[in-house]
Amino acid sequence: MASGYGMYGGVGRCFPFWQEVLGCYVANTSGDDPSGKKKCALALEDYYECLHHKKEHARAVALQEAYNRRGHSAPRDDAPTANQIRNLGLLGKEEDTKKVLGTP
Structure with missing residues (x-):
């Protein structure tokens, strides 16, 4: 959660990533020129990955598919x-x- 508190108190799992995103925004953007947000894309991507685990899930699915393909391949001639x-x-x-x- 962006509040900084985890589900059971203490620091949340993704709060350090959120702090990194905010620090990047503060350092690279101003009220007049929001073009610095592009520099923060990687930090924001890390934060979203921490929240949703989409890349991790995609890697696990790809690994499982490769494992299944390997098991169904024909034996050596x-x-x-x-x-x-x-x-x-x-x-x-x-x-x-x-x-x-x-x-x-």
């Missing part, structure tokens, strides 16, 4: 078989080891 993996490092099974590790 050249993936080793279970039998080749079981034979790793065994004597007489050097060909399987070379196929799995990709060494000549």
Whole structure:
């Protein structure tokens, strides 16, 4: 809240951001020339993000979508078989080891 008081008393979560916005406005604007407000856009954006968490939510949604896409992707075509993996490092099974590790 812009009042500075949090929900349960004390300093509010976003009050420091609000103070930064007000300080920027005081330093960059005057009654005659309000064009200095453009310099405060980043501070105002930080304050809105603190209030609404829109960017944080968008990142979480994008991460979840990427995770879901990754889970539904097709398996590798050249993936080793279970039998080749079981034979790793065994004597007489050097060909399987070379196929799995990709060494000549």
